[in-house]
Amino acid sequence: LSEVQGSSEDEVTARVIENDILEESADALICGITTDPSLDGGVVGAVCDASEHSLRQFVRAKAPLQLGVVVVTGGFDLPYSYLVFVAATPAEDGDGATEESVQRSVKNGLHQVADLRLPSVVLPVIGAGAGGLSTQSAASAVASGIRSSRVTPPICVRVVTRNPSDRKAVQN
Numbered sequence: 001l002s003e004v005q006g007s008s009e010d011e012v013t014a015r016v017i018e019n020d021i022l023e024e025s026a027d028a029l030i031c032g033i034t035t036d037p038s039l040d041g042g043v044v045g046a047v048c049d050a051s052e053h054s055l056r057q058f059v060r061a062k063a064p065l066q067l068g069v070v071v072v073t074g075g076f077d078l079p080y081s082y083l084v085f086v087a088a089t090p091a092e093d094g095d096g097a098t099e100e101s102v103q104r105s106v107k108n109g110l111h112q113v114a115d116l117r118l119p120s121v122v123l124p125v126i127g128a129g130a131g132g133l134s135t136q137s138a139a140s141a142v143a144s145g146i147r148s149s150r151v152t153p154p155i156c157v158r159v160v161t162r163n164p165s166d167r168k169a170v171q172n
Contacts, residue, residue: 106145
């Protein structure tokens with residue numbers, strides 16, 4: 001996933017970077033959640049903690065969600081115009097994310113970003129960590145979701161990793 005391109009019209013380009021996702025500004029952040037989101041851990045927990053607004057209350061009011069469902073909020077005081085929450089992981093104990101659920105969630109999130117006509121988006125390796133997938137499996141699913149989205153207008157996607165080993169796994 002060092003560089004992913006969609007169709008010949010270059011509808012989607014993707015890059016992998018290593019940084020704190022809250023330090024990356026973009027038009028949108030796509031963030032994975034569970035179908036009955038607590039919004040307490042991982043990237044989504046950090047995003048909710050960083051905002052002075054009651055993001056948890058807004059997103060929880062939409063629960064329970066089906067896998068692949070998208071919930072959009074404003075970016076409020078965060079470095080994004082919009083927050084795009086995608087239900088990538090079942091909430092039931094013992095059930096983790098699957099490559100299919102991550103792929104569908106990323107694809108659906110990118111479609112929402114395209115509908116809003118936003119040119120840039122950042123996202124973590126959705127499905128890794130609390131989702132239970134290995135970084136490599138989650139990265140493969142994220143790349144498949146980006147490739148299959150085939151959205152227009154052009155969107156630049158930055159997949160943000162936490163450390164050098166995750167970045168290397170995603171690039172491979």
